[in-house]
Amino acid sequence: MSRTSSNAPLRGVKVLVTGADGFIGSHLTEALVREGADVRAMCFYNSNGSAGWLDQSGDDIRAAIDVRLGDVRDARWVEAVCEDVEIVFHLAALIAIPYSYTAPESFVDTNVRGTLNMLEAVRRAGCARLIQTSTSEVYGTPDSLPIRESHPLKGQSPYSATKIAADKLCEAYFSSFGTPVVTLRPFNTYGPRQSARAVIPTILSQLLAGQRVIRLGNLKPRRDLTFVSDTVAGFVAAARATDVNGETIQLGTGRAESVGDVFAAACKVCGVDATVEQDTARLRPDRSEVMVLQSDPSFASERLGWQAAVGLEDGLAQTAEWIERNLASYSPECYAV
Numbered sequence: 001m002s003r004t005s006s007n008a009p010l011r012g013v014k015v016l017v018t019g020a021d022g023f024i025g026s027h028l029t030e031a032l033v034r035e036g037a038d039v040r041a042m043c044f045y046n047s048n049g050s051a052g053w054l055d056q057s058g059d060d061i062r063a064a065i066d067v068r069l070g071d072v073r074d075a076r077w078v079e080a081v082c083e084d085v086e087i088v089f090h091l092a093a094l095i096a097i098p099y100s101y102t103a104p105e106s107f108v109d110t111n112v113r114g115t116l117n118m119l120e121a122v123r124r125a126g127c128a129r130l131i132q133t134s135t136s137e138v139y140g141t142p143d144s145l146p147i148r149e150s151h152p153l154k155g156q157s158p159y160s161a162t163k164i165a166a167d168k169l170c171e172a173y174f175s176s177f178g179t180p181v182v183t184l185r186p187f188n189t190y191g192p193r194q195s196a197r198a199v200i201p202t203i204l205s206q207l208l209a210g211q212r213v214i215r216l217g218n219l220k221p222r223r224d225l226t227f228v229s230d231t232v233a234g235f236v237a238a239a240r241a242t243d244v245n246g247e248t249i250q251l252g253t254g255r256a257e258s259v260g261d262v263f264a265a266a267c268k269v270c271g272v273d274a275t276v277e278q279d280t281a282r283l284r285p286d287r288s289e290v291m292v293l294q295s296d297p298s299f300a301s302e303r304l305g306w307q308a309a310v311g312l313e314d315g316l317a318q319t320a321e322w323i324e325r326n327l328a329s330y331s332p333e334c335y336a337v
Contacts, residue, residue, distance in 0.1 A: 010239060011036030014084060018042040018072060018118065019091035020065075021052025023193045024133075024186075028089060028232045030057055033064045035236065042081055042092065045069040053193050072114030075121075082121040086128045087239050090118050093133065093163070096197045097284070098337045100159035111162035112169070119173045119181070127180070129245065131238050132170045134185040135163050136224065136252065136293045145256075146296035149185070149248050156288050167248070174246040182244045184234060187252035187295050191228030191315060192322035196336035199259055200225070200316070203266045204323050205330040212274045215335070217282030219260035222292040224252040227315035230308040237304040244303055252295025253308040262312075269316045281335055 015032055019025040020041035032039045043051045051067045070077045072092045082088060094100070094110045115132065122130045139147050140154025155161030173179035190200045199216070206214045234251040238244065257265075260276075267274050283289075300306045310318075323330065 009036065010236070012038060013086050014038040014040070015087045015089065015239070016040045016042060016082060016085045017089045017091065019093065020067075021050070021054055022091065023053065023195065024189055024228060024231060025091040026053035026057070026193060027191070027228050028091070028235050029054060029065060030061050031232045031236060033061050039064065040066040040068060040081065040085065042068050042070060042072075044092070045071055072117055073109050075117040078117040079121040079124060082118075082125040082127060085125065088118065088122055088127055088130045089133075089235055089239070090115065090130060091133045095135075095159065096337060097137070097157045097159045098197070100157055100162075101285075102337075104158035107158055107162045111159075112165045115166035115169055119169060119179055122181070123173065123177055123179050129239065130170070130179065130181040131235060132167065132181055132183040134167050134183050134248065135160070136185060136187040136250070136295065137290060138164045138167065138185070139290075139293065141291045142293070145292065146254060146294045147250070148296045149250055149299055156290055157284075180245040182238055182241075182246070183248040184238055185248060185250045186231050186234070187224035187226055187250065187293055189226050189228050189231045191319050194228075194319070196330050200262060200266070200319060201323060201330065202336070203263055204270070204316070204320050205327065205332040207266060207270045207272055207274060208320065208324050208327055209332040211332060212272065213277050214263065214274050215277050215279040215282070216259065216263065217279060217284070218289060219263070219276065220258060220291065221289060222256040222258045222294065224254070224256050224293050224295045225262070225312060225315070226251060226253055226308055227310035227318070230310055233309075234300065234304060234306045237306045241304050247303060249300050249303055250295045250297065251300055251306070252297050254295055254297045256292055256294035257312060265312060266316055266320070269313060269320050279335065
């Protein structure tokens with residue numbers, strides 16, 4: 001039986017985070033430990049025994065996490081790691097849109113089959129809830145703004161197509177088997193630990209490395225930018241909420257900033273003057289580029305009691321501070337696919 005409620009503490013609740021070694025997953029894992037949850041962290045198998053960004057967590061956090069190295073594409077392993085778990089946060093995915101043009105089959109294997117494996121494991125283990133991680137990219141360039149959860153889905157990249165498929169599997173398992181799944185649809189999350197493939201680390205890492213001609217792609221696309229602590233708070237709220245199984249809920253600020261606007265704000269935060277040089281290698285195919293993503297956060301407020309709290313300038317400042325301390329993790333002179 002689910003122990004979730006709108007105000008329920010997560011202390012002692014056994015949770016699993018897939019993709020815990022990644023950007024959002026590592027922040028979520030740390031937040032769940034601070035909530036007092038009993039946290040199992042699924043990280044992608046590697047021969048170094050690394051738990052990704054969790055390797056940088058404090059000793060107290062690491063000591064509280066049950067780290068399991070594996071792969072969501074392995075159904076038997078996924079079933080084993082879900083044993084005795086009450087709430088599963090499913091974040092493991094391939095996410096780089098340019099790479100999905102090159103290796104679409106790997107996106108199908110990880111994002112679609114991996115989600116199918118999670119759904120089957122949750123169903124067999126009798127977990128109280130699966131929280132599926134979607135993406136605003138599933139909307140493509142929208143027909144109307146702001147985008148509501150009911151907006152039609154458009155696969156404008158192989159990546160977005162696989163996420164649509166994963167979301168629809170969740171919908172089907174709820175309808176067909178009563179699998180207790182809620183789908184969260186974050187808009188563009190940013191913050192410390194984000195990889196250089198995303199636009200904000202791309203801009204900040206070049207600025208902080210001393211470059212004053214910044215190489216970017218298209219400056220016109222607009223995105224709803226949500227700081228990682230706000231996105232994590234949405235996941236925690238979804239774990240606590242009642243009567244949300246079967247729902248899809250967006251996590252966004254309700255505002256949209258162009259890449260050009262973000263560049264100007266980043267220059268201000270870093271206290272430098274710089275110009276942009278367009279790098280054609282960074283441009284998406286015309287029909288694949290999503291020109292604007294802007295959420296309507298009202299449903300998240302109604303169902304989860306959630307709203308974004310961190311403004312763009314504050315979020316950029318926190319991100320810049322972290323990137324400056326960790327600049328060796330980036331290669332500003334290279335285009336990260």
